[in-house]
Structures are given as structure tokens and as C-alpha cells.
Amino acid sequence: MTDKENGWPDNPGWSELKLPDLLLVDSVREIHARIEAEWDYLQRSACQMAAGRALWKHVIHDPLAELLAGEACLRNLHEKIKKDRSNNAREISGVILAVRTLWFDSKIEGALTSINGRDSQVVLLGAGMDTRAYRLSCLKESDVFEVDFSELLQAKATLLNAAIEPPNGHHHQQKAKSLNRVAADIRSNDWLEKLKTAGFASEKNTVWVLEGLLYYLTHSQALQVLETIADQCTITHTVLLADFMNKPSTTLSNSVFHFYCDWPDHLLPSLGFSTTTLSQIGDMDAHFGLMHDPLNLFNKIRSLPRSLQTHPDDGKPCCRLYLVQASGSPQLQPSHKDNPQVRKSLSE
Incomplete structure (x- = not known):
């Protein structure tokens, strides 16, 4: 069965992996060799996400993704895609990452449009190998x-310099008004101060992007991050874009995930956000023509009550990924915030 017969967009890149010339440059190969040897799973996940954008380039335009992913991550994902295609899998490896990327892209543009985009800030927490500053005109x-x-x-900046310097530079011009990289560990308590030192202005309209981040944190760390952002709602118009895993998604064997929340649309209002909307992979605004099979993992559970932890038909875990947009402003503050114990119960 071909990709078209199976409902997948035609992507010649899936048939044969052709590495870009830049990945074969000695200095670039040295950086990726160091990444493979020295970085932990959390740090390497940034390259894995870039590999997803690179191999789903028929729906995501990111010319820098291959360079940032590196040969090892590209080959690893490419092999998984080949195996999925040969097995006529209902979900091709990387499709969830592709849908998630497109959802965040569309919501960032929508949020900036709603606040007219001018004099605004976009903060990418746990930015990893994100390239939105180079590929989204809405910035x-x-x-x-x-x-x-x-x-x-530092590694990302070095890799990007290889792409944006002549003779390649004219292909990869920065689209954002400005780009500031802030070295900070968001698991600590000083990341907001470091952000302010780098030029972040609390009084400016801000879109906070937490893509592929929260579930790597502990419950206390994730709540600290969310509470810090929610506090900004008392200062200026604040938009949060984040993805949340439910409990079954984080309790699978070999899982490296910690934080989960089955009810993020209840948790976020308890922290101070006035409006919250939630989507699941496969919903109207979260499929982008890629979740075509009604029997794939995510489509099978979308119609089930979110309280169910296992599927009634086969007993398999109901693994869900929630895509959530929340907002708040000084003019739209909730009448009260729930106490810490309520927040803890909602996040668990």
C-alpha cells in the first residue's frame, strides 16, 4: 500500500534519507558527536524534535531542522518511519510531533493577531532547537x-552560524523583531529574573510557549512554572500555549515523564487564567489533515470520557495529549484562586 492509498501525504524524503551538505562539515559533525556523547535524554530530545520537523517537511517548512537534528536523530526517526510504512501503521512515527508543531504555530499567530502583535513578546521556555524566530513571519x-x-x-548558536553565514545566510534570515537567548534552568527559581535581565519586560503583552516541556518536570517544578506565568496575568495581557500529558501517558514502561494533568482546563483557571480552551490530537483544530485513520490511537479515545484511564474495548491505557491555550489580563482577573491543595489535586 502506498502513502497516498493509506491516506498519508506523499513525501519522497521518506523513501531515501539524503543528508544536507552542512551536516557533513567537520565542525558540525564534532558538535553533534559531543551532543550524542555528553547530553542527557532531556537535552537530546531537542534534536529529536528537530528531526521530526525535518522529516515531516512536506507539512512543516523548517529549512534549519536537519542541521539542528543531526545525523543520528535523522537516521533513527527515518528508520522508524520506514518500519511504520512497511507495516501499514495507523500512526507514522513523528505525526504527533508534526501536529503539535503546527498547532503551536497556528496558535502563536492567532494570539499575536488578537493583541495586534505590536510591542509584544514571545517567550519559548525550554526552547531547545526551536527555529520559529527564523520561520514565522508573524513574529x-x-x-x-x-x-x-x-x-x-551555545551548541544551537554555533550550528546556526554555520547556516546563516555566507553563502547560506540569505536563505535563513531572522524573521522575529529581535531574538534573545537566555541561559537558565527552569527547574530552578531564578529563571524569571534571568529573563528580565535579558530584556524581558513584564508590562508588555506576552505569549508564553511551553511545547514538549511540562511533562519532563516534577509536579512541584511544573506548578512553579505555571504559577509564575499565571502571576503575569495581573500585570499585562498574557497568553499561555502548552501541551499536557494525562496520567496513563506518563506511566508507561520506560517513561521519562513525570508531570501529568488530566484536567488542565480546570487547573489553569485555579492559578489565575481567566479563559482556557483545550484540544486533543485529532480535534478540528489539531489534526491538519494528518490524523486520517479513525482507528488510530488518539482518534479511538477522543470520544471517551476523559476520566477513563483504560479503553473499555481492549483495556489499553488511554494516552492523551492535551493542547491548551489559556489567557488572562488585569481587567479579567478571576474572583478567586483555589488554595494550593486544590491545585495539587487538579494537577494529579
Whole structure:
């Protein structure tokens, strides 16, 4: 069965992996060799996400993704895709990452449009190998802040320099009004101060992007991050874009995930956000023509009550990924916030 017969977009890149010339440059190969040897799973996940964008380039335009992913991650995902295609899998490896990327792209643009985009900020927490500052035109009036580990940001900057310097530079011009990289560990309590030192202005309209981040944190760390962002709602118009896993998603064997929340649309109002909307992979605004099979994992459970932990038909865990947009402003403050114990119960 071909990709078209199976409902998948035609992607010649899936048939044969052709590495870009830049990945074969000695200095670039040395950086990726160091990444493979020295980075932990959390840091390497940034390259894995870039590999997803690179191999789903028929739906995501990211010319820098291959360079940031590196050969090892590209080959690993490519092999998984080949295996999925040969087995006529209902979900091709990387499809969830592709849907998630497209959802965040569309919501960032929508949020900036709603606040007219001018004099606004976009903060990418746990930015990893994100390239939105180079590929999203909607950021042209926005100051962008990328927050992540120092060694990750340094490696990323070195790799990008290889792409944006002549003769390649004219292909990869920055689209954001400004780009500031902030070395900070969001698991600590000083990341907001470091962000402010880098030029973040609390009084400016801000879109906070937490993509593929929260579930790597402990419950206390995740709540600290969410509470810190929610506090900004008392200062200025604040938009949060984040993805949440439910409990079954984090309790599978070999899981490296910790934080989960079955009811993020209840948790976020308890922290101070006035409006919250939630989507699941496969919903109207979260499929982008890629979740075509009604029997794939996510489509099978969308119609089931969210309280169910296992599927009644086969007993398999109901693994859900929630895509959530929340917002708040000084003019729209909730009448009260729930106490810490209520927040803890909602996040668990």
C-alpha cells in the first residue's frame, strides 16, 4: 500500500534519507558527536524534535531542522518511519510531533493577531532547537526570548552560524523583531529574573510557549512554572500555549515523564487564567489533515470520557495529549484562586 492509498501525504524524503551538505562539515559533525556523547535524554530530545520537523517537511517548512537534528536523530526517526510504512501503521512515527508543531504555530499567530502583535513578546521556555524566530513571519513585530540550558543554547548558536553565514545566510534570515537567548534552568527559581535581565519586560503583552516541556518536570517544578506565568496575568495581557500529558501517558514502561494533568482546563483557571480552551490530537483544530485513520490511537479515545484511564474495548491505557491555550489580563482577573491543595489535586 502506498502513502497516498493509506491516506498519508506523499513525501519522497521518506523513501531515501539524503543528508544536507552542512551536516557533513567537520565542525558540525564534532558538535553533534559531543551532543550524542555528553547530553542527557532531556537535552537530546531537542534534536529529536528537530528531526521530526525535518522529516515531516512536506507539512512543516523548517529549512534549519536537519542541521539542528543531526545525523543520528535523522537516521533513527527515518528508520522508524520506514518500519511504520512497511507495516501499514495507523500512526507514522513523528505525526504527533508534526501536529503539535503546527498547532503551536497556528496558535502563536492567532494570539499575536488578537493583541495586534505590536510591542509584544514571545517567550519559548525550554526552547531547545526551536527555529520559529527564523520561520514565522508573524513574529516580525515581536521580541522573542529562548530559554534553555546554557550548553544547549551555545551548541544551537554555533550550528546556526554555520547556516546563516555566507553563502547560506540569505536563505535563513531572522524573521522575529529581535531574538534573545537566555541561559537558565527552569527547574530552578531564578529563571524569571534571568529573563528580565535579558530584556524581558513584564508590562508588555506576552505569549508564553511551553511545547514538549511540562511533562519532563516534577509536579512541584511544573506548578512553579505555571504559577509564575499565571502571576503575569495581573500585570499585562498574557497568553499561555502548552501541551499536557494525562496520567496513563506518563506511566508507561520506560517513561521519562513525570508531570501529568488530566484536567488542565480546570487547573489553569485555579492559578489565575481567566479563559482556557483545550484540544486533543485529532480535534478540528489539531489534526491538519494528518490524523486520517479513525482507528488510530488518539482518534479511538477522543470520544471517551476523559476520566477513563483504560479503553473499555481492549483495556489499553488511554494516552492523551492535551493542547491548551489559556489567557488572562488585569481587567479579567478571576474572583478567586483555589488554595494550593486544590491545585495539587487538579494537577494529579
